[in-house]
Amino acid sequence: MNNLSIGSKNFARDLTKLALFSAIIFVLGTTPFGFIPLGAFKIVTIHIPVIIGSIMLGPKKGAFLGFVFGLSSFTMANVQPNLTSYFFSPIISGNLFSLVVCFVPRILVGIIPYYVFKFLKKYININVSLIITGLIGSLVNTVFVLGFIYIFFAEKYAEILNATLDNLITVILASVGVNATLEALASSILVLAICKALFKNTKV
Template sequence: MNRNDNTANRLVITALFCGIIFVLNFTPIGYIQLPFIKATIIHIPVIIGALLLGPKIGAGLGFVFGLTSLYNNTFAPAILSFAFSPFIPLPGTGRGSPTALLIAFLPRILVGVVPYYFYRFMKRILKEKYNVLSLFLSGLIGSMTNTILVMHLIYFLFRDAYGKAMNIAANIVYHAVLTVILTSGLPEAILAAVLTAAVCRVLMKFAPGKV
């Protein structure tokens, strides 16, 4: 395969992953409304895309993920949507915060970067024989990157607003953050790990270029 064909294939696959992200955004399984926050599986195609196509395209897919988060939290807001969209007022105020864009985009962009480098690191340690395990752990790390960064940024940037929205005291907000990470983030991470290992194991045989 020549360089032009390889580039064309990468563009086609990138467009396919973008399409998957947008389709998931407009279906109930893309963002699953829990009592106080929206769980998601949209990070999974970002992780898989990063492992197949590299961190630059992975970061781009993460940016698209961030766009869907901004859109979803603006037009279908939940109780914590003020932390993801500057167009949603903070509790007790009439205005949103532009720092919400940091939460909407930064963790999602890193979801398309961190798993790639973690996978390369694991391949050097575990070798090709344990490639499935490397993929599994990369999916796990990619998902937890999203959850841990999102929840900690909410804590550091919107602790008081989070407490008001959840009707809890400010001194126990971090306990609530950890609860979300364990009860929502961990199941998301396990699902991402399983699907990443299963899908990448097959697609890496056909993807343009090697990780």
């Protein structure tokens, strides 16, 4: 089989995976399946296929999957608005920085994990590399979303949280700390399990 034929098959295979990951992300992002209830908390899982797609398909396709993640957030912010929809939709906020909050962190979730995993697997066990990559990928989403909200919409977020600008960071950490921790742990476990299964038929 010539190289052109192999390249065409690899391209078709990756395109199929990209379409599958995109569909999964959009379904998770626009249905309750993207939020796992755990007692008083809800664990967001939408970012997990983006992290896995980044590891498996590379940063460019990962960035596209991150865009799909952002698009699903934008869609739901407008279709089913809630208190935080203000930060994800310029239609609601009247501020284009809402697009930065909505899309940039999600696109970074599709880029950063690839490089984290690529670096870690050179030096440590592949399982540990996947666990750390899943953890970091989840935190990228949390940290950048909250960071951008704080930078662009601090007053509005303080109003929603019934806080003052002086204690806003403390209130944010207290209100999302448990969720962020649980999401990062869930991401680590699922990224490890799913990637290990996918690696069986893929040369890493």
